Amino acid sequence: xxxxxxxxxxxxxxxxxxxxxxxxxxxxKDLYRALLEAAFSTCRPLxxxxxxxxxxxxTLRVGGRRKPGQTAPNRLCIQSMLLGVVRGLTDHRxxxxxxxxxxxxxxxxxxxxxxxxxSLTVALCTMVLKARVRTRRPQRTRRxxxxxxxxxxxxxxALERERDLKRERGQKKRDGELNSNESTNVGxxxxxxxxxxEEDLSKGVRRRMEMERKRxxxxxxxxxxxxxxxxxxxxxxxxVRADLFVNGRSWERVHSALSxxxxxxxxxxxxxxxEISVPSISILLDLLPRRGLLGVDIRYSSLGVAGLAELLxxxxxxxxxxxxxxxxxxxxxxxxxxxxxxxxxxxxxGLARLQELRHLxxxxxxxxxxxxxxxxxxxxxxxxxxxxxLSLSPADFAYLSCxxxxxxxxxxxxxxxxLDENTLPSIRRLLSQASGSLQHLSxxxxxxxxxxxxLLLPSLGGCRALKSLALALNPLSMxxxxxxxxxxxxxxSLRQLLYPNPLEDYQPGLPDLPxxxxxxxxxxxxxxxxxxxxxxxxxxxIDNGRSDIFLTCDLLNYDKDMVA
Numbered sequence: 001x002x003x004x005x006x007x008x009x010x011x012x013x014x015x016x017x018x019x020x021x022x023x024x025x026x027x028x029k030d031l032y033r034a035l036l037e038a039a040f041s042t043c044r045p046l047x048x049x050x051x052x053x054x055x056x057x058x059t060l061r062v063g064g065r066r067k068p069g070q071t072a073p074n075r076l077c078i079q080s081m082l083l084g085v086v087r088g089l090t091d092h093r094x095x096x097x098x099x100x101x102x103x104x105x106x107x108x109x110x111x112x113x114x115x116x117x118x119s120l121t122v123a124l125c126t127m128v129l130k131a132r133v134r135t136r137r138p139q140r141t142r143r144x145x146x147x148x149x150x151x152x153x154x155x156x157x158a159l160e161r162e163r164d165l166k167r168e169r170g171q172k173k174r175d176g177e178l179n180s181n182e183s184t185n186v187g188x189x190x191x192x193x194x195x196x197x198e199e200d201l202s203k204g205v206r207r208r209m210e211m212e213r214k215r216x217x218x219x220x221x222x223x224x225x226x227x228x229x230x231x232x233x234x235x236x237x238x239x240v241r242a243d244l245f246v247n248g249r250s251w252e253r254v255h256s257a258l259s260x261x262x263x264x265x266x267x268x269x270x271x272x273x274x275e276i277s278v279p280s281i282s283i284l285l286d287l288l289p290r291r292g293l294l295g296v297d298i299r300y301s302s303l304g305v306a307g308l309a310e311l312l313x314x315x316x317x318x319x320x321x322x323x324x325x326x327x328x329x330x331x332x333x334x335x336x337x338x339x340x341x342x343x344x345x346x347x348x349x350g351l352a353r354l355q356e357l358r359h360l361x362x363x364x365x366x367x368x369x370x371x372x373x374x375x376x377x378x379x380x381x382x383x384x385x386x387x388x389x390l391s392l393s394p395a396d397f398a399y400l401s402c403x404x405x406x407x408x409x410x411x412x413x414x415x416x417x418x419l420d421e422n423t424l425p426s427i428r429r430l431l432s433q434a435s436g437s438l439q440h441l442s443x444x445x446x447x448x449x450x451x452x453x454x455l456l457l458p459s460l461g462g463c464r465a466l467k468s469l470a471l472a473l474n475p476l477s478m479x480x481x482x483x484x485x486x487x488x489x490x491x492x493s494l495r496q497l498l499y500p501n502p503l504e505d506y507q508p509g510l511p512d513l514p515x516x517x518x519x520x521x522x523x524x525x526x527x528x529x530x531x532x533x534x535x536x537x538x539x540x541x542i543d544n545g546r547s548d549i550f551l552t553c554d555l556l557n558y559d560k561d562m563v564a
Contacts (some may be wrong), residue, residue: 001016006031010038013147014047029056038072045080054085055096063104078120082127089131089263091236101242121187122247124266125257164462220354222321237263240369241292251280258287265289271325272297278307285314295323295359303329305343312350323359331365344373352377358456361386363411363440371396372403381405386413388442406433412558415470416516424455430460438463440560442470444498445516450480457487468496468560472553473516478502478533485551489544496550498558502533 014035032051038048040062048271052060062073062081088094097503103118110158213497245268246254257266273281273296281298296315303311308331315321351357351374360375367374368391375382382405392414400406412434419427431438441463448456453476460469471484481502484544488497500519503510507525511518523531537551552558 001554006050008032009040010034011042014039014042014044017046020047020050022446024050032056041071043077045074045076048077048078048083049087052081052096053088053091053095055084056093057090058095058101059098060096061100063101073540078104079123082123083255085264086127086131087238096238098239099238101240103243113301119245119250122187122250122253124240124242125242125250125253128257128260128262128264128266129253131264132260142211143180149365152383155268165449166515168319174500178377178429235261235263236392238267239265239267241267241269243272244268245272245274246276246284247274248276251276251284255283258284267292269293270297271297272299273301276301278310280305281311282314285317286313288318290318290449291320293318294320295325296321296324296330297327298326299321299327301329303331305331305347309343309346310317312347313353316350316353317522318522320356322352322356323358323361323384324357325361325363326365327361327363329346329365332368346371348373348377350380357383359384362390365388368393369395369399372399375399375403375405378405381408383408384411385409386411387417388413388415390417394426395422397430401426401430401433405438406430408436409434411440412438414446415442419443419446419448419452421452422451428456428459431456431463435462435464437465439465439467439493441466441468442560443474444470444500444555445473447513448474448476450477450483453480453484457483461487461490463491466491467493468498468559469494470498471518472498472499472500472555472558475503475514475519476500478504481537482540483528483532485540488549489541489546494549498555501553504528505530505533 010031014020032055033373036048036051038044039051042462062078070322085096085099088096088410101120101124137473225519242523244254269292271284271288271293273284276284278301281301298311303326306327308329315324360378361384371390371392372395376399385405392400416425431441443462448471453474455473460466476484476499481499486496486500488494501524505524505528506519507523510522514522532549534553541547541549543553
C-alpha cells in the first residue's frame with residue numbers, strides 16, 4: 001500500500017508524544033482526521049486520546065470496512081479514545097456530537113468479540129456510566145452551544161417557510177379569477193345532475209369521521225413517541241452508535257448503560273445476544289432506541305416457539321429492522337403437540353409485521369414442512385436467506401422454488417439439507433428463477449454425489465451473477481470435481497469455489513455414501529500427496545485463463561465475504 005505524503009507526515013508528528021502540547025494548539029481542524037488515522041495505525045494511544053478530547057468536528061466515525069492493508073484498531077487505542085470522549089465532555093474545544101463505532105468488532109458481521117476477554121460492548125457501557133458522574137459546567141456550555149445551533153437552524157427554516165407561504169398566496173391571487181369561472185360551471189352541472197341521496201351522504205360522513213379518528217390516533221401516538229425521545233435526548237451531548245454483543249456476563253452492565261440518562265447515549269445498529277432468556281432479551285429491546293436498529297442476532301438461547309412469538313411483536317416496533325438471525329434457539333416442530341398450529345399462526349403473524357426485513361437466517365430450528373407458513377407471510381421479498389440444518393422436506397423445496405423471494409435472492413444457504421432425486425427438480429427450478437440475482441450459494445453437506453451433481457451443473461452454470469459457490473462435505477470423486485471446475489471456468493462472475501476433498505483422498509473404510517459428519521471426521525490418506533488434487537484443479541483454471549477464481553477446500557477458513 002502506497003502511503004500519501006500527508007499520511008507519512010502525520011505519522012512523524014504523532015510519533016513523539018512529549019511534543020504534542022506544542023503542536024496540538026496550532027493544528028488546523030482539517031488535519032485532525034489524518035492525525036487520528038496515523039495514531040491508530042502506529043498504535044499511539046496517548047495521541048488518540050488527546051485528539052479525540054479536542055475533536056473539532058460534529059461526527060467521529062471509527063470502524064467500518066477496512067482498506068486493503070489496514071489493520072484493525074488496537075485495544076489500547078480504543079480504550080484511550082473512549083476516555084478522550086469522556087474528557088471531551090468537559091473541554092470547550094471539543095465539538096463532538098456523534099461517535100460512530102459500528103463495525104469495529106467486524107470479524108463476525110460487526111457483532112463478534114475477537115479481542116479476547118476484553119469486550120468493546122462492556123467498555124462502551126462503562127464509558128456511558130462514567131460520563132454520568134462527570135457533571136461539570138463546561139458540559140453545560142456545550143449544551144448551550146448545541147442549543148444555539150438548533151435555534152439558528154429553526155430560525156432559518158421558519159424564514160424559508162414564510163417565503164414559501166408568500167409565494168403561494170401570490171399564486172392563489174393570480175389564479176382566483178380562473179377558479180371562480182370554473183366553480184360556476186361546476187355548480188351548474190351539479191344542479192342538473194340531481195341531489196345525492198341521504199343514505200349515501202350519511203355513509204360518506206361516517207367514513208370521513210372514522211378516517212379522521214384514525215388519523216388523530218396515529219398523529220397522537222407518533223407525537224407522543226417523538227416527545228418522549230426529545231425529552232430523553234434533552235441532556236444528551238454525544239450519541240454513541242455501535243454494534244452490541246451481549247451475553248450473560250455483560251447483560252447487567254448493558255442494562256445499566258441503556259437505562260441511564262446522562263451526557264452520553266448508547267445507540268445500537270446490530271444487536272447480538274447469546275445464552276440469554278426471553279425476558280432479558282425483551283428488556284433490552286424495550287430500552288433500545290427505536291430508530292437505528294438494523295439487525296438482531298439471537299444465538300444459543302432456548303427461545304422455544306412461545307418465546308419467539310413473544311419477541312416478534314417487539315421486533316416489529318423497530319421500523320428499520322432488516323436482518324433477523326436465529327441460531328440454535330430450540331425450535332423443533334418435529335415434536336407434535338396440541339398447540340403447534342396456533343404457535344405457527346402466531347409466528348406467521350409476527351413475521352408479517354417486519355415490514356423492512358430483507359435478511360432471514362434460521363439455523364438448526366428443525367422446521368420440516370413449515371417453510372411456506374413462515375416465509376409466505378413476509379411482506380417484502382428477501383435478499384438473504386440462510387436455512388442450514390433445517391431438515392427441509394420436499395414440500396419446502398417445492399415452495400421455495402416458486403415463492404416471491406426467489407427472484408430477488410442474493411445469498412442462499414441450504415447447507416446440511418439432504419438433496420435427492422425428489423428434491424433436485426425444485427432446486428433446479430429455484431436456481432433458474434434466481435439466476436439473475438443470486439451471488440452466493442452454499443450447498444455444503446447436502447449429499448451431492450457425482451450423479452446428482454451432473455444433473456445440477458447446467459442449472460449452476462446458468463447463474464450468471466454467482467460470485468461464490470460452496471460445496472464442501474459432499475461425497476464427490478475426483479472425476480466429479482473435474483466436471484465441477486470445468487463448469488466453474490465458464491461462469492464469468494465466479495470468484496471463489498469451496499470444493500470437497502475427493503473420496504480418493506480419504507483413508508480406506510469410508511462408506512459408499514458417507515454423510516457430511518463422516519466426511520468431516522474421517523482421516524485423509526497421509527500416504528498420498530495432499531497437493532495433487534489442488535494442482536490438478538488449478539491446472540484447469542490456468543488452461544482456461546481463469547486464474548481469478550480462488551479454489552479452496554479449507555472449510556474452517558472459508559469466507560464468502562472476501563469476494564467484493
